[in-house]
Amino acid sequence: MRAQSEHVALSQGPSFEPSRAWLRYAPLTAVPVLALLLVPVLAWATPSRAATAHASRTFSLSETGHLHLTSHHGFTLNEKGSASGTISGTIYIHLNVVSTNRVTAEVNIYPSGGSLTGHASASYHPAGGVATFNGTMAIVRGTGRYSHARGSGLSFTGTVQRSNDAVTVHVNGRMSA
Amino acid sequence: MTSRLPLLTALVLVLLCALAPAAARATSERASLHASFSPNRLATPTTISFGFSLSTTEGAAPPPLTALVLRMPAGMNYTTTQLGLAICQPAALLARGLGGCSPNSRLGYGTALVEVPFGVGSGHEIPEIQAVSGPSPNGNLVVLFYANGVFPVSAQLVFSGEVLPDTGRFGSQLATTVPPVASVPGGPDVSIVSVQTTIGPSHLTYYKHVHGRRVPFRPRGVAVPERCPRGGFPFAAEFTFSDQSRASAATTVPCPPARHR
Numbered sequence: 001m002r003a004q005s006e007h008v009a010l011s012q013g014p015s016f017e018p019s020r021a022w023l024r025y026a027p028l029t030a031v032p033v034l035a036l037l038l039v040p041v042l043a044w045a046t047p048s049r050a051a052t053a054h055a056s057r058t059f060s061l062s063e064t065g066h067l068h069l070t071s072h073h074g075f076t077l078n079e080k081g082s083a084s085g086t087i088s089g090t091i092y093i094h095l096n097v098v099s100t101n102r103v104t105a106e107v108n109i110y111p112s113g114g115s116l117t118g119h120a121s122a123s124y125h126p127a128g129g130v131a132t133f134n135g136t137m138a139i140v141r142g143t144g145r146y147s148h149a150r151g152s153g154l155s156f157t158g159t160v161q162r163s164n165d166a167v168t169v170h171v172n173g174r175m176s177a
Numbered sequence: 178m179t180s181r182l183p184l185l186t187a188l189v190l191v192l193l194c195a196l197a198p199a200a201a202r203a204t205s206e207r208a209s210l211h212a213s214f215s216p217n218r219l220a221t222p223t224t225i226s227f228g229f230s231l232s233t234t235e236g237a238a239p240p241p242l243t244a245l246v247l248r249m250p251a252g253m254n255y256t257t258t259q260l261g262l263a264i265c266q267p268a269a270l271l272a273r274g275l276g277g278c279s280p281n282s283r284l285g286y287g288t289a290l291v292e293v294p295f296g297v298g299s300g301h302e303i304p305e306i307q308a309v310s311g312p313s314p315n316g317n318l319v320v321l322f323y324a325n326g327v328f329p330v331s332a333q334l335v336f337s338g339e340v341l342p343d344t345g346r347f348g349s350q351l352a353t354t355v356p357p358v359a360s361v362p363g364g365p366d367v368s369i370v371s372v373q374t375t376i377g378p379s380h381l382t383y384y385k386h387v388h389g390r391r392v393p394f395r396p397r398g399v400a401v402p403e404r405c406p407r408g409g410f411p412f413a414a415e416f417t418f419s420d421q422s423r424a425s426a427a428t429t430v431p432c433p434p435a436r437h438r
Contacts, residue, residue: 072256072257074220074254074256074403075254075256076256077256077257097254097255097256099342099348099349100255100317100318100340100341100342100348100349101316101317101341101342102342123316125313125316125317126255126261126313126318127264127312127313127316128261128262128263128264128282128310129262129263129281162258162259162261162262163259163262163385165257
């Protein structure tokens with residue numbers, strides 16, 4: 001994976017590994033006091049805070065994927081291919097044609113060491129042998145080294161070759177990971 | 178009291194005169210619609226055939242048609258159809274007929290019956306109507322209809338319909354504007370009495386290049402919905418005429434037999 005540009009968006013957060021050894025020796029009456037003391041700390045360390053308490057970076061993501069049809073079910077084209085750009089890896093797209101001029105998509109990219117999942121919505125314009133789509137994508141989850149990946153409003157564009165349903169997709173925008 | 182009678186009578190007469198043309202217009206034009214799938218199997222690419230007939234309650238030809246909206250059932254699957262792999266330009270179609278277009282732009286074919294406002298009063302067939310895929314200024318599927326009239330109306334005509342999303346029981350609609358067709362130069366417009374046409378791969382041959390060779394193939398059509406609603410697949414049509422009167426018609430394609438599901 002090569003980031004075209006990156007910077008530290010949030011510095012390394014504070015450690016939340018409190019030593020619990022002294023609790024063994026604390027009198028029971030100290031527990032309520034301790035609880036009161038911990039309330040603000042625990043409140044600060046809610047899951048959302050905890051999720052961002054890591055070294056996250058902001059990327060300019062610029063991806064191109066070339067995919068071929070593996071199967072289709074109903075209104076959904078299931079596609080597999082390779083992505084290149086900021087992140088390289090295998091890419092899967094489930095492209096769901098929800099109306100004559102609208103598609104939604106789930107995009108999964110599997111670079112080394114993790115994965116990224118995005119949801120996209122786009123207008124869909126079939127014209128002759130090529131249908132084009134144009135919309136936005138949000139990165140909704142990741143795993144491994146991308147477990148904290150997030151992003152929204154990324155541009156999501158591409159084409160479908162209607163003769164064989166091959167898809168070319170472009171994703172551009174900023175994301176954090 | 179007696180002095181008011183003439184006034185009331187006049188008022189009633191005025192009202193009757195005002196309402197009568199409206200009532201006549203409301204019931205004057207009649208439309209019927211039929212549709213079918215071939216094959217009629219769930220989730221299977223198909224050829225859609227549809228046709229309509231227009232008449233008046235008085236038996237005369239209807240006014241010239243200016244617009245037609247054909248509403249098609251929800252669940253029709255356009256995802257994997259190969260129809261319209263090429264685009265036909267209207268100017269080329271007008272100038273050279275179907276020869277001006279790639280065979281991969283063909284969508285279907287049909288015939289029409291028109292009534293000319295002179296002569297014996299019988300209908301005259303336009304033996305050739307072709308449906309091809311047209312350029313799409315708004316990003317929607319566009320169907321160009323090419324009508325090649327020879328006698329008594331010698332006119333080559335191109336008009337277009339746009340496939341738009343619809344709601345409820347209907348998933349899409351083909352919204353078509355029909356231009357006026359003069360019976361003779363400067364004369365009154367002809368009336369469309371009936372149209373039969375198809376949208377689908379039946380009798381169509383497309384071509385692709387494989388290892389430098391031109392190989393014919395039959396394109397995949399739009400697929401029948403995966404589920405059949407109670408009562409069948411609904412179709413509906415709304416017609417607008419040159420005098421602004423309207424007519425509508427509806428029909429259903431029966432659900433396929435269970436062995437075909």
